[in-house]
Amino acid sequence: MNRPSGRTRFRLDEVGSPNALIVKIANVAALSPVEIDLLEHACDHPREVPAHQDLLREGDETGSLIVILRGLACRYKMLPEGTRQITEFLMPGDCCHMHIIVLDAMDDTMATLTPCRVATIPRARVEELVATRPVLARSLSWAQLVNQDILKAWMVNLGRRNSVQRVAHLMCELYVRGNAVGLVADKRLPLDVSHAELGDALGLTAVHVCRVLRKLRLAGLMQLRAGTLTMHDLPALADVAGFDGSYLHLAAATEDQHSV
Amino acid sequence: MNRPSGRTRFRLDEVGSPNALIVKIANVAALSPVEIDLLEHACDHPREVPAHQDLLREGDETGSLIVILRGLACRYKMLPEGTRQITEFLMPGDCCHMHIIVLDAMDDTMATLTPCRVATIPRARVEELVATRPVLARSLSWAQLVNQDILKAWMVNLGRRNSVQRVAHLMCELYVRGNAVGLVADKRLPLDVSHAELGDALGLTAVHVCRVLRKLRLAGLMQLRAGTLTMHDLPALADVAGFDGSYLHLAAATEDQHSV
DNA sequence: CGCGTTTTTGAAGCCCCTCAAGTGTAGTGG
DNA sequence: CCACTACACTTGAGGGGCTTCAAAAACGCG
Numbered sequence: 240m241n242r243p244s245g246r247t248r249f250r251l252d253e254v255g256s257p258n259a260l261i262v263k264i265a266n267v268a269a270l271s272p273v274e275i276d277l278l279e280h281a282c283d284h285p286r287e288v289p290a291h292q293d294l295l296r297e298g299d300e301t302g303s304l305i306v307i308l309r310g311l312a313c314r315y316k317m318l319p320e321g322t323r324q325i326t327e328f329l330m331p332g333d334c335c336h337m338h339i340i341v342l343d344a345m346d347d348t349m350a351t352l353t354p355c356r357v358a359t360i361p362r363a364r365v366e367e368l369v370a371t372r373p374v375l376a377r378s379l380s381w382a383q384l385v386n387q388d389i390l391k392a393w394m395v396n397l398g399r400r401n402s403v404q405r406v407a408h409l410m411c412e413l414y415v416r417g418n419a420v421g422l423v424a425d426k427r428l429p430l431d432v433s434h435a436e437l438g439d440a441l442g443l444t445a446v447h448v449c450r451v452l453r454k455l456r457l458a459g460l461m462q463l464r465a466g467t468l469t470m471h472d473l474p475a476l477a478d479v480a481g482f483d484g485s486y487l488h489l490a491a492a493t494e495d496q497h498s499v
Numbered sequence: 500m501n502r503p504s505g506r507t508r509f510r511l512d513e514v515g516s517p518n519a520l521i522v523k524i525a526n527v528a529a530l531s532p533v534e535i536d537l538l539e540h541a542c543d544h545p546r547e548v549p550a551h552q553d554l555l556r557e558g559d560e561t562g563s564l565i566v567i568l569r570g571l572a573c574r575y576k577m578l579p580e581g582t583r584q585i586t587e588f589l590m591p592g593d594c595c596h597m598h599i600i601v602l603d604a605m606d607d608t609m610a611t612l613t614p615c616r617v618a619t620i621p622r623a624r625v626e627e628l629v630a631t632r633p634v635l636a637r638s639l640s641w642a643q644l645v646n647q648d649i650l651k652a653w654m655v656n657l658g659r660r661n662s663v664q665r666v667a668h669l670m671c672e673l674y675v676r677g678n679a680v681g682l683v684a685d686k687r688l689p690l691d692v693s694h695a696e697l698g699d700a701l702g703l704t705a706v707h708v709c710r711v712l713r714k715l716r717l718a719g720l721m722q723l724r725a726g727t728l729t730m731h732d733l734p735a736l737a738d739v740a741g742f743d744g745s746y747l748h749l750a751a752a753t754e755d756q757h758s759v
Numbered sequence: 760c761g762c763g764t765t766t767t768t769g770a771a772g773c774c775c776c777t778c779a780a781g782t783g784t785a786g787t788g789g
Numbered sequence: 790c791c792a793c794t795a796c797a798c799t800t801g802a803g804g805g806g807c808t809t810c811a812a813a814a815a816c817g818c819g
Contacts, residue, residue, distance in 0.1 A: 398702030
């Protein structure tokens with residue numbers, strides 16, 4: 240009811256320039272050609288970043304807005320004991336939130352997991368866009384709140400589900416999110432993430448993640464191998480996980496794409 | 500560096516009308532008398548709500564902004580199995596976030612834990628305030644992002660800390676937050692919350708929470724009894740928990756108050 | 760005082776962790 | 790092309806932390 244309406248439903252492969260940020264925003268808001276152009280140019284001069292590289296460190300003074308255009312990134316916090324907790328996975332179109340604009344210091348670290356194409360939008364430019372383009376301001380705010388709902392879903396996962404449900408839930412989420420930005424083809428999602436990284440996101444050890452993945456594989460629900468997630472039976476997996484994707488606030492239109 | 504500067508540092512008992520929302524915002528932004536007056540009147544006609552009552556349910560269409568003026572509230576999500584996860588504790592001055600304005604449906608349920616005084620600000624009024632008063636817009640945005648950092652701290656708690664550290668960390672957080680809104684006196688914070696509720700927040704059972712609390716009590720660090728938390732040794736407890744309160748983004752000024 | 764709820768304590772069990780060794784698999788240099 | 794290395798994945802055995810089940814004690818409230 241409240242979502243900026245009149246979505247254009249771009250796909251990554253349908254837009255002239257495949258800018259994931261535009262795809263994501265266009266899926267929920269009606270962007271004018273002018274606004275698309277503005278975003279396009281704001282993401283000019285992207286850079287390629289190798290895997291496992293910090294993009295923004297905890298405690299850094301906040302500055303520009305960082306957008307993932309290709310690849311997989313994350314946010315994490317380290318503990319004194321040396322363990323870490325991944326708090327967020329970032330896919331193409333996702334960006335570090337508006338901490339950048341409002342708060343004075345980063346609370347966690349942002350890093351690549353795979354090689355990434357990354358755009359940096361200077362703070363002044365973001366503030367200008369937000370001030371002059373209400374649709375963009377609202378869209379960024381929207382993205383921010385969706386993110387918050389994802390955090391809460393992860394909390395439920397960590398606090399109240401066992402290991403099998405946890406892994407299943409995360410796989411469902413990543414698959415649906417990937418699908419929404421056009422990354423899924425033939426029930427396969429590129430997902431080059433190690434067991435240790437999954438463990439750090441799920442509050443489990445790499446060893447146990449491995450055992451759980453085997454269980455899910457043997458059950459014929461899904462398979463994670465060689466950097467790709469193959470989703471054999473999404474409904475069944477969602478059932479195992481207790482997954483209800485409404486917290487992702489995706490247009491319904493994006494959900495029926497997964498049927499090949 | 501980025502925080503709206505020139506804070507006035509109100510305390511609950513120093514302001515003519517003890518409005519926790521104003522206290523909280525005034526601690527981080529320079530409010531003009533006009534803006535204080537606007538907030539004051541926006542919170543007109545608060546209502547008293549009994550304990551354990553839902554204020555806003557998951558799936559509800561979003562509407563007005565709800566502010567806690569007195570008492571303790573929370574947000575939680577239920578799972579199909581009947582278990583629940585508390586994702587947030589709300590103290591005086593805290594409010595349900597801007598979901599209200601931007602998203603179309605609530606993602607979780609907001610409920611009282613103790614009897615509360617609650618103000619409701621109509622959506623139109625919030626939008627008006629945000630549009631005409633940049634300081635207020637920025638302050639709400641700020642509150643929102645601080646909230647997000649708290650969520651992440653909880654995720655770390657759930658994912659990577661054992662039961663003792665978890666309980667200790669939550670107690671540290673609540674104590675420091677309570678102190679920041681002037682709820683702490685003589686090292687004591689009113690905290691009328693059951694073991695079951697703590698368990699639902701920490702991903703533990705009530706039984707185990709009880710055991711952990713005993714440990715912390717016998718260690719002489721803190722005591723939770725009869726609805727009040729007595730903090731005997733905050734530095735030691737913070738050390739046990741690995742607690743670093745910077746994620747709360749409180750003015751440093753609020754932190755030295757606890758040394759009564 | 761009596762009742763319902765919460766807290767407390769005990770005993771047994773399971774889930775996930777830890778430690779450890781073995782098996783790929785990709786990249787490097789001979 | 791094949792060692793060699795580094796790293797991630799896999800599988801097994803044993804242990805510990807938290808849960809579950811159960812019942813008694815304490816508390817709060819009419």
